[in-house]
Amino acid sequence: MLYAYFYLIYNNKSKKITRVMMKMKRLTFKKGIHPKEFKQITENLEIKEVPVPPKIIIPIRQHIGAPLNPVVKKGDRVKTGQIIADSEAFVSAPVHSSCTGIVKNIGDYPTPLSPSDTCIEIETEEKEEFDFDLNSNIDYKSLSKQEILKLIRRAGIVGMGGAAFPAAVKFTPPKDIHIDTVILNGCECEPYLTSDYRTMLEFPEKILEGLKIIMRAVEAERGIIGIEDNKPDAIEKMSQLVDNESNINVQAVKTKYPQGAEKMLISALTGRKIPPGALPFSIGVVVSNVGTAAAIYDAVVKNIPLYKRVLTITGEVLENPANLLVRVGTPFSFLFDYIGGFLDEVTKLILGGPMMGIAQFTPDVGITKATSGILVMGKRRVGKEFNCINCAECVNHCPIFLVPTKIVRFAKSEIWDKAEDYGAMNCIECGSCSYMCPSNIPLVHWIRVAKSKITEIKKSSGK
Amino acid sequence: MENKFNLILESSPHFKTKRSTPQIMYVVILLLLPMCIAGVYFFGWAALIRILLSLVTALLTEFIFLKLRKKDISPVFDGSAAVTGILLALTLPPTLPLSDVVIGSVVAISIGKQLFGGLGYNIFNPALVGRAFLQAAFPVDMTTWVKPFYFNLDSITSATPLGGFKIDGVSTALNKLTLGNTGGCIGETSAILIIIAGIILILLKMADWKIPVSIIITVSVFAGILHLLDPVKYQDPLFYLFSGGLMLGAFFMATDMVSSPITPFGSIIFGVGIGIVVMVIRVFGGLPEGMMYSILFMNCFVPLLNRYTKPKIFGEV
Numbered sequence: 186m187l188y189a190y191f192y193l194i195y196n197n198k199s200k201k202i203t204r205v206m207m208k209m210k211r212l213t214f215k216k217g218i219h220p221k222e223f224k225q226i227t228e229n230l231e232i233k234e235v236p237v238p239p240k241i242i243i244p245i246r247q248h249i250g251a252p253l254n255p256v257v258k259k260g261d262r263v264k265t266g267q268i269i270a271d272s273e274a275f276v277s278a279p280v281h282s283s284c285t286g287i288v289k290n291i292g293d294y295p296t297p298l299s300p301s302d303t304c305i306e307i308e309t310e311e312k313e314e315f316d317f318d319l320n321s322n323i324d325y326k327s328l329s330k331q332e333i334l335k336l337i338r339r340a341g342i343v344g345m346g347g348a349a350f351p352a353a354v355k356f357t358p359p360k361d362i363h364i365d366t367v368i369l370n371g372c373e374c375e376p377y378l379t380s381d382y383r384t385m386l387e388f389p390e391k392i393l394e395g396l397k398i399i400m401r402a403v404e405a406e407r408g409i410i411g412i413e414d415n416k417p418d419a420i421e422k423m424s425q426l427v428d429n430e431s432n433i434n435v436q437a438v439k440t441k442y443p444q445g446a447e448k449m450l451i452s453a454l455t456g457r458k459i460p461p462g463a464l465p466f467s468i469g470v471v472v473s474n475v476g477t478a479a480a481i482y483d484a485v486v487k488n489i490p491l492y493k494r495v496l497t498i499t500g501e502v503l504e505n506p507a508n509l510l511v512r513v514g515t516p517f518s519f520l521f522d523y524i525g526g527f528l529d530e531v532t533k534l535i536l537g538g539p540m541m542g543i544a545q546f547t548p549d550v551g552i553t554k555a556t557s558g559i560l561v562m563g564k565r566r567v568g569k570e571f572n573c574i575n576c577a578e579c580v581n582h583c584p585i586f587l588v589p590t591k592i593v594r595f596a597k598s599e600i601w602d603k604a605e606d607y608g609a610m611n612c613i614e615c616g617s618c619s620y621m622c623p624s625n626i627p628l629v630h631w632i633r634v635a636k637s638k639i640t641e642i643k644k645s646s647g648k
Numbered sequence: 649m650e651n652k653f654n655l656i657l658e659s660s661p662h663f664k665t666k667r668s669t670p671q672i673m674y675v676v677i678l679l680l681l682p683m684c685i686a687g688v689y690f691f692g693w694a695a696l697i698r699i700l701l702s703l704v705t706a707l708l709t710e711f712i713f714l715k716l717r718k719k720d721i722s723p724v725f726d727g728s729a730a731v732t733g734i735l736l737a738l739t740l741p742p743t744l745p746l747s748d749v750v751i752g753s754v755v756a757i758s759i760g761k762q763l764f765g766g767l768g769y770n771i772f773n774p775a776l777v778g779r780a781f782l783q784a785a786f787p788v789d790m791t792t793w794v795k796p797f798y799f800n801l802d803s804i805t806s807a808t809p810l811g812g813f814k815i816d817g818v819s820t821a822l823n824k825l826t827l828g829n830t831g832g833c834i835g836e837t838s839a840i841l842i843i844i845a846g847i848i849l850i851l852l853k854m855a856d857w858k859i860p861v862s863i864i865i866t867v868s869v870f871a872g873i874l875h876l877l878d879p880v881k882y883q884d885p886l887f888y889l890f891s892g893g894l895m896l897g898a899f900f901m902a903t904d905m906v907s908s909p910i911t912p913f914g915s916i917i918f919g920v921g922i923g924i925v926v927m928v929i930r931v932f933g934g935l936p937e938g939m940m941y942s943i944l945f946m947n948c949f950v951p952l953l954n955r956y957t958k959p960k961i962f963g964e965v
Binding site: 220539 | 853
């Protein structure tokens, strides 16, 4: 309570409540946490386009779903935007070359998601050629639902908020289900990251058009853009834009982590709750990241495949943190060279934000379509792990209403069926429990262990 | 550039609150200090000696047991043993023989905590285990009460407000009860100090508000009904709230994180249970005070409460 009070004082200093927001009711979900934001590091920096690096390493496994097969060979010359890996499977999205050049190698490299996975290395050429029509300007209203979905798939669009689920699949619900609401996620509740915020400020029209395309593709009646109230400029900007739209509105949500988690955002905006184990469309909703919506606009109207994305490169140890427009496959190390030096030793290199990001063991990995940020952390004190003292902080802050400490105790004792009884599989791995734990117990880590063990057991028992 | 990287691999999240378990323990100690000072004010050197003796014994016992168990001895300084030592002293009569204080403190840490596996694993509140042992082993010492004697050396035997009412039918003025100018344990006599410290503890989110609130409401309702039925035989609720160890128990003993429930609804049942049991003991039982036994009694139910009050998972119908 006291903490929340100080938090408000601290936050209001930097926050200007705009006219639009005064009229708006701010919605939210139950529980969750209030981590320090650190967004001021990069929030006022314009998106800068990064030049083409000398070599590009494109991981071919970038999405959730079926693995892709390379469709180019070593020595082939590829153009920017050319499909270089694809699959026949439904749950997949092709990967495109993000530059013009020669395929130097197809082999195993470290990727942000795995220590070793198939990547396509391309040596870039100075003169750029495009595999798509630069001047296309398609009126999506003349396209059918199927045509839009086809364009979205061909452009290799995946969820750009981090999960990387193929977008065309997401927009194809089972036949008997009607989607009535499309939600655009502009919360960006992860501390440090500002790429979605900058996208909303600099390309609001793209986002709005993208939303309309999605609404058309899934035949939804209304669209809601949910934005956390720590981004008043973005709320203002988007609100002005949707003023004339009768079925689209911008809704401020309270700044609280994990507000941007799909389940939390849907419940805040519509009051509907996704049952455990179900997907959003079971309650008639589709959620997309604002960045994804902008990419969908590019894909459908401009015919540009997803080969560039906006990301935030940030952290206290960076001399020049930035918001960058980067080609997929650009190695982290090239980005560091581009923006310039470090102020201190780097002890952690994180793909994504501090709450859910993945720590990297080398800077020589290429960014993926779902890389919303790179966080560089300097020296820090490593907290000692104490015994659990049943303080219930994890229980009090779990947005899914789990009892994390119990699951962890079962996981540590390898009692997997009990861990499952306590809902381990429903964990969204937001990290609120580990963040709050005074005993420094890596709760999420143990729950992940439990989840993979439970899945393994189910598989082997033939379920 | 290479040498700038010294990368650690770790599971997310990659940053967290600064709050730590020792920090919680030391804040609790800090908030127990006003009660210690009040105890010393009312009962002089006698109280000070007993608090320090209990504290040192608790730390030593923790150290010896960790050594015997061949464990890292750093938990001695995490503050949890110190909290147990101080809490135990605050619940002892100010004239209790020093040998009893040492025994109580040793039992609290050894049987109450270390035998279960140390910090976080004990079922019962360790300080109350120590006190229960003393109550059973030295019943006369544990029920010899004196009037507050400040720094005078001669003490006058007197009953506690609860004992006086139960045995002789003497009631105590409310202002005496709230300020603490009555007979009783070292740290439990000044209800007002305990409430202030307890509220700070709750505001700092280091104690669950649901537990003291549900205890206080339950006791008020229970006592209120009895008082309405027979105002002569039963005192008014305020008397029951401000006398004995109720406030200290409600704010500092029942809220002990380790031995209280972790689910929100479980905490409420836990508090209501304590309230009912303490009133049953006080009104219908053979003892004038029952806070200690009611907390220990409800401690037994914590695992059960945790299991049966598991919150409903998000979206579950």
